[in-house]
Amino acid sequence: MPFVQVQAIEGVFTEEQKREVIARITDVMVSIEGESLRGVTWVNFIEIDSGCWGIGGQPLTTEAVKAMQNGG
Amino acid sequence: MPFVQVQAIEGVFTEEQKREVIARITDVMVSIEGESLRGVTWVNFIEIDSGCWGIGGQPLTTEAVKAMQNGG
Amino acid sequence: MPFVQVQAIEGVFTEEQKREVIARITDVMVSIEGESLRGVTWVNFIEIDSGCWGIGGQPLTTEAVKAMQNGG
Amino acid sequence: MPFVQVQAIEGVFTEEQKREVIARITDVMVSIEGESLRGVTWVNFIEIDSGCWGIGGQPLTTEAVKAMQNGG
Amino acid sequence: MPFVQVQAIEGVFTEEQKREVIARITDVMVSIEGESLRGVTWVNFIEIDSGCWGIGGQPLTTEAVKAMQNGG
Amino acid sequence: MPFVQVQAIEGVFTEEQKREVIARITDVMVSIEGESLRGVTWVNFIEIDSGCWGIGGQPLTTEAVKAMQNGG
Numbered sequence: 001m002p003f004v005q006v007q008a009i010e011g012v013f014t015e016e017q018k019r020e021v022i023a024r025i026t027d028v029m030v031s032i033e034g035e036s037l038r039g040v041t042w043v044n045f046i047e048i049d050s051g052c053w054g055i056g057g058q059p060l061t062t063e064a065v066k067a068m069q070n071g072g
Numbered sequence: 073m074p075f076v077q078v079q080a081i082e083g084v085f086t087e088e089q090k091r092e093v094i095a096r097i098t099d100v101m102v103s104i105e106g107e108s109l110r111g112v113t114w115v116n117f118i119e120i121d122s123g124c125w126g127i128g129g130q131p132l133t134t135e136a137v138k139a140m141q142n143g144g
Numbered sequence: 145m146p147f148v149q150v151q152a153i154e155g156v157f158t159e160e161q162k163r164e165v166i167a168r169i170t171d172v173m174v175s176i177e178g179e180s181l182r183g184v185t186w187v188n189f190i191e192i193d194s195g196c197w198g199i200g201g202q203p204l205t206t207e208a209v210k211a212m213q214n215g216g
Numbered sequence: 217m218p219f220v221q222v223q224a225i226e227g228v229f230t231e232e233q234k235r236e237v238i239a240r241i242t243d244v245m246v247s248i249e250g251e252s253l254r255g256v257t258w259v260n261f262i263e264i265d266s267g268c269w270g271i272g273g274q275p276l277t278t279e280a281v282k283a284m285q286n287g288g
Numbered sequence: 289m290p291f292v293q294v295q296a297i298e299g300v301f302t303e304e305q306k307r308e309v310i311a312r313i314t315d316v317m318v319s320i321e322g323e324s325l326r327g328v329t330w331v332n333f334i335e336i337d338s339g340c341w342g343i344g345g346q347p348l349t350t351e352a353v354k355a356m357q358n359g360g
Numbered sequence: 361m362p363f364v365q366v367q368a369i370e371g372v373f374t375e376e377q378k379r380e381v382i383a384r385i386t387d388v389m390v391s392i393e394g395e396s397l398r399g400v401t402w403v404n405f406i407e408i409d410s411g412c413w414g415i416g417g418q419p420l421t422t423e424a425v426k427a428m429q430n431g432g
Contacts, residue, residue: 001413001420002368003291003330004385007116009361017392018268019275024392025364026273028384032377034429038272040415042291042330044223045268052090052117053361055400056110057098059091060361069394073153073197073204075363075402076169079260080146089176096176097148100168104161106213112199114363114402124234124261125145127184128254129242131235132145141178147219147258151404162340163347170345182344186219186258188295189340196378196405200398201386203379217297217341217348220313224290233320240316241292248305248312250357256343269289271328276289285322306412307419314417326416332367333412 002029003042010047011062012069018045074101075114082119083134084141090117146173147186154191155206156213162189218245219258226263227278228285234261290317291330298335299350300357306333362389363402370407371422372429378405 004025013021022043030038050062076097085093094115102110122134148169157165166187174182194206220241229237238259246254266278292313301309310331318326338350364385373381382403390398410422 001330001372001408001415001425002366003332004364004366006389007361007363007365012361012393015267019270020392021388022268022270022275023273024388025385026270028381028388029366030273032380032384033372036428036431037425040428041272042289043270043273044264044291046118046262046264048116048118048361051087052094054091054094054098054115055361056113057095057102057115059094065361065397068396068400071396073151073156073192073199073209073402075151075404076148077151078146078148078173084145084177092176093172096172097169100165100172101150104164104168105156108212108215109209112212114361116363118262120145120260120262123231124238126235126238126242126259127145128257129239129246129259131238137145137181140180140184143180145258147260159339163342166340166342166347167345170342174345185344186217187342187345188219188336190334190336190406192404192406195375196382198379198382198386198403200401201383201390201403203382217295217300217336217343217353219295220292221295222290222292222317228289228321236320237316240320241313244309244312244316245294248308249300252356252359253353256356264289271289281289281325284324284328287324303411307414310412310414310419311417314414318417329416331414331417332408334406334408 001040004029006043006045007048009053009060009062009065010050012065021045073112076101078115078117079120081125081132081134081137082122084137093117145184148173150187150189151192153197153204153206153209154194156209165189217256220245222259222261223264225269225276225278225281226266228281237261289328292317294331294333295336297341297348297350297353298338300353309333361400364389366403366405367408369413369420369422369425370410372425381405
């Protein structure tokens, strides 16, 4: 406690970035709740299939997200 | 907001059907909450491994669901 | 199977609207997966506290959502 | 109702063990809620990628969990 | 790891029963994964508002579940 | 996308701290995925009833967590 779950479309975050997300979200939580809760602060990361995430009903693909990242 | 998550056993819905689920659930939400919230109405779709979903303790497989669909 | 979970900020949907969401999302699923799966098609609705949902880091309140609904 | 979701790192539980988890968690629920709810007691099992689960910010791998299991 | 989440309609389980569910699900997991993982075996329990859980599109209330429990 | 959900025992985080968690987790995600995805980076925060979260089968209460925070 706490438990944090991250959901993102597959392939948008590299393995290294996922580790960074886990480490830095943990640091955010611990900086607020206190270092003594670090051992019971969990973060996990789930990938959703490309095209299986709709925004406004439009399916979002890995490529579409990457285009957004590149200012597309 | 809102965020809708669909969970189903793998292989029961085709890719096209998953897109249809996402689009039509979004339309249901928007028809109730208002078109102005379409852009912040998210739906995603997660597949669970065949046999990793129990009803009454009995593991349900993709084949078993298809048999149910065909009136089995 | 399937299981659908709806998350929305508290107070945006009336009790009646929540029932409508549950009924109509079920109808969407059943129209695609087949009537024979109606009995194993579940939808539940969870409300999140006002201000406990961030978009782009900005906390969204019930009032803010209602303003959006009214074209604010 | 009830719906129980189990999340574990991939490869820690064998297919047989996952079935056993589903069956025995269902039995626990039914022994408390009553046999009449067995048919509406669902349990599913989701696997998280190795390294995509942090405890205290440290990413946990399948191998690390197995080492823990073996007293490592 | 593992993390188990139980969802049930409000008021169906007493506080004592919820504790029993948490303890006994933990025991099931530990008996399969090994006692060494007990400290990292988490179970939490979430209650869903009465009427906010649909089975086949029909909203299930606390009273309806209790009637089912009593063979109604 | 991405969607981040934080679960914590009720009363451990103040309203202000919950806002801070939402803002700072968003900043972590955006610093990795890119500022262009800020508008589609969501974080929400769910509170679990005191005593409804077990670690190793032991129910954790709000008071117990506060004691841990104070080095108890």
